[in-house]
Amino acid sequence: MKAIMLMYDSLNRHYLPCYGGSDVKVPNFERLAKKTVTFDNCYAGSLPCMPARRELHTGRYNFLHRSWGPVEPYDDSMPEILKKNGIYTHMVSDHQHYWEDGGCTYHTRYSSWEIARGQEGDQWKGQVREPEVPDTLFSEKTKFMTSLMKKMGVTNIHRHDDINRQYLDTEDKMPQAVTFKNGLAFMETNRDDDNWFLQIETFDPHEPFFAPERFKDLYPDVDYDGPLTDWPPYAPVDQGPHEINHVRNQYKALLSMCDDYLGLVLDMMDKYDMWKDTMLIVNTDHGFLLGEHDWWGKGVMPIYNEIAHTPFFVWDPRLQVKNEHRSSLVQTIDIAPTLLDFFDVKIPDSMMGKPLKGVIADDSPVRQYGLFGFHxxxxxxxxxxxxxxxxxxxxxxxxxYDYTLMPTHMRSMFHVNELQNIELEEPFDFTKGCRTMKIExxxxxxxxxxxxxxxxxxxxxxxxxxxxxxxxxxxxxxxxxxxxxxxxxxxxxxxxxxxxxxxxxxxxxxxxxxxxxxxxxxEAIPGMEHYTFELGAYNQLYTLLNTSPENRREKILEDFKRSLDRISNKNITQEDIMVFANKLPISSEEKAMTGYFLGIAGRHK
Known part of the structure; x- marks a missing residue:
């Protein structure tokens, strides 16, 4: 038996025809739905990228115990379990987070692995001089995010993206194309052998929505004449309908590219009749907001279904069920036990997910409720x-607290200041007797x-x-x-x-x-009891105080109260908060940061 998992990143299911999408050209996703079981009620568990992948390995929720991080020493890793039980495991990917501090132990769990460089802010090509940065709809927010990352000691991912694109000047050099080329080569080389698991994983259609012109041409911007913009920030939407549609078109173009390369995998399975003995799983870690709920991105807003409710497709050659839908509630944590069950390998007690054979066969439920979230x-x-x-x-x-033996964030190790007051926590029931660091x-x-x-x-x-x-x-x-x-x-x-x-x-x-x-x-703010607040304005005042240095908060509040003398109706608006914040005696960089967080704080949904 063989298995292939084709994994995407940030795939919003609402753009796929089998989930109600109507204006995206993805014929191979339609073809996929006819060859597999489509799950209508699949949810993410832990978000975003690496927390989801830890669930993919361990079959249990990550977000209750720690944030972004590597596979831990005590984790039961699905590909490693398969490897130890005689199943050859191979990963091909362009997902650059695997080669950062916060994802450094995932790819080494496989028997072998191949990488394609250049996605997003991958620190790939070395260039000392600053690249030319074109203007976009989000240039001001991008500048702010760059300065915020610099302040945090984090690499400027926008800078590296601008550099990387110079070397991705033809489609065959693009990371997704290289990833699929490597995956198809593994399929071709090993098609006559048995007992292997292949993970083909592309970072697309994660932002930036960088796609070849042949896919962009599918979605002409007839009502838009602004700059090319394919990298939305994680922020409220303050663009008009034509601008929003332009950004969505860039996403659709990249999704059509994903569809095109999906077709190559389906073609090879058809060519060699691999459907008779090869499981196929097509999944994603989470979705992405593209203007829905007036938001861009993920993470800074409530986790709406555009983010949490994910597309999921499975072909199980043992059952031969295809072109059908299933309504039972399933989650990312079910993938690891499903693959172990397929290869007849014992599922560890630590895995909370369930094998999906029964759901595929006749929609037998495996749970009543599912949890999901960011740490x-x-x-x-x-x-x-x-x-x-x-x-x-x-x-x-x-x-x-974070509970870990691997103190790394996304792109860095924990700072020594974070580690000054760590405690050793008693073992959890899944840490195999290991005590963990408890880090506030x-x-x-x-x-x-x-x-x-x-x-x-x-x-x-x-x-x-x-x-x-x-x-x-x-x-x-x-x-x-x-x-x-x-x-x-x-x-x-x-x-x-x-x-x-x-x-x-x-x-x-x-x-x-x-x-x-x-x-x-x-939640009462002292001295503000006699005022009413426009929706979101109270959050903004609270955030302004909370993000200001502690020794300045009392004075800021007193100054704000004095600024309200001009208000006759005692109703405080978001404009009142923003006008006051813009007059604070702080640097332009601090004002940009304050403006960004107040923009988010003004949202109540």
């Missing part, structure tokens, strides 16, 4: 009908999820998540289910505290209502 953000739960986003119990979004996550992160509060949606009636439900009893039901899953995953105690979920007693309706009252009272 330190909302904890989200869905049963496929309702989706509940549980926000932190107070604005501190604390306590919060510093407050004031990229964005505070508390500003959005908790949200509840009825997906069956409101699939676009435009109407928030007010139903305390249903929230309580969701929290009770959330608590059980957290307990089954041995979530650390502070996650219950952060979320306002009592670990030692039942979460009741009375407790829920009392907690909501306490949260509302705790």
């Amino acid at each position: 330190g953000s909302h904890i989200n739960i869905t049963d496929g009908k309702y989706l509940y986003m549980r926000g932190p119990a107070d604005r501190s979004n604390a306590p919060l 996550v510093k407050k004031g992160g990229f964005v505070n999820p508390a500003q959005y509060g908790s949200k509840l949606f009825d997906l069956s009636k409101d699939p676009n998540q435009t109407i928030e439900l007010d139903n305390d009893a249903l929230e309580v039901t969701c929290v009770q289910a959330m608590k059980k899953i957290m307990q089954a995953n041995d979530a650390p105690p502070e996650q219950y505290v952060r979320m306002g979920i009592p670990e030692d007693r039942d979460y009741t309706l009375d407790y829920h209502r009392q907690l909501k009252k306490e949260i509302q009272e705790s």
Whole structure:
């Protein structure tokens, strides 16, 4: 038996025809749906890139215990388990995060691996002089992000992208093309051999949406005459409809490129009749917001379905089921046990995911609820009908810790300042007796999820998540289910505290209502009791104070109160906050940073 997993990054399912997309040219995804089982209710677990891949290896949630990071020494890694059981495992990829500090232990779990360089900010070609940077719709935000990354000691990924593109001047040199060439070569070389697993993984259609002209020509911008823009920031949308459509067209062009290379894999499976003995899995880590909910990107906003509700396709040669849909709730954590089951390899007890053979055969459910989230953000739960986003119990979004033996962030090791007060935590039930470092996550992160509060949606009636439900009893039901899953995953105690979920007693309706009252009272800003706030303005004032140096906060608040003398109706608007912030005696770099975070804080959805 053989298996191929074809993995994309940031694939928004709403653009695929089998999930309702209507204006994207992806004939091979349509062909794929006819040859496989299409899962209508697949959700991510841990986000974004490397947390999702840790789930892919371990079959268990990552986001409850740590943020972005490598495979840990105690992790049960699916490709390594296969390798140890006589299954040859090979990965071809252009996903540059595998070769950074925060992903450095994944590719070495395979029997062999090949890389293609040049995606996004991959530190590939060396060039001392600054590259020419063309203007885009997002130039000001890009400059801010560059200065923020510089302040954090992180490589300027936009600079490297501009350099890399100079060397990707023909399609055959582009990372996706090289990745698929390598994957097809492995298939060709080993098609007559047995017992192998191939992972073909491309970073596309992750931003930047860099695609050859032949795919861009499929989506002409008849109403747009601005600069080429293919890299949206993670920020609120403040562009008009023509600009939004232009960025979406760049994404569609890259998606059509993904479709074209998918077709080459399907062609080879047809050519050698590999369908008779080869499992095919096509998946992604998460989606991406392209103007939906007035947002670009992921991570700084609530995790709407455009991000969390993912496309997923499986062909299992044992069952021969194709051109059918399945409605059972499945997740990324199910992929590892599904592959182990396919190769008849024992599934470790540490894996919380389930093999999907029964779902493929007759839609037999494997779970009632699924969790998903970013570390330190909302904890989200869905049963496929309702989706509940549980926000932190107070604005501190604390306590919060990383538990790890591999202290690396995305592109760097933990700073020594983060490691001054580490503790050794007692083993979790999945760490095989290993104690882990318990490292406090510093407050004031990229964005505070508390500003959005908790949200509840009825997906069956409101699939676009435009109407928030007010139903305390249903929230309580969701929290009770959330608590059980957290307990089954041995979530650390502070996650219950952060979320306002009592670990030692039942979460009741009375407790829920009392907690909501306490949260509302705790968010009061001293001296602002006699004012009303436009939606989002209160979040902005709170964020302005929270992101300012602690020794300046009291003066800033007093100065802001004095600035309100001109307001006669006592109603504070977002414009009032922004005007005041722009007059603060701070550097232009600090003003850009403040403006970015206030723009995000002004969002309440």
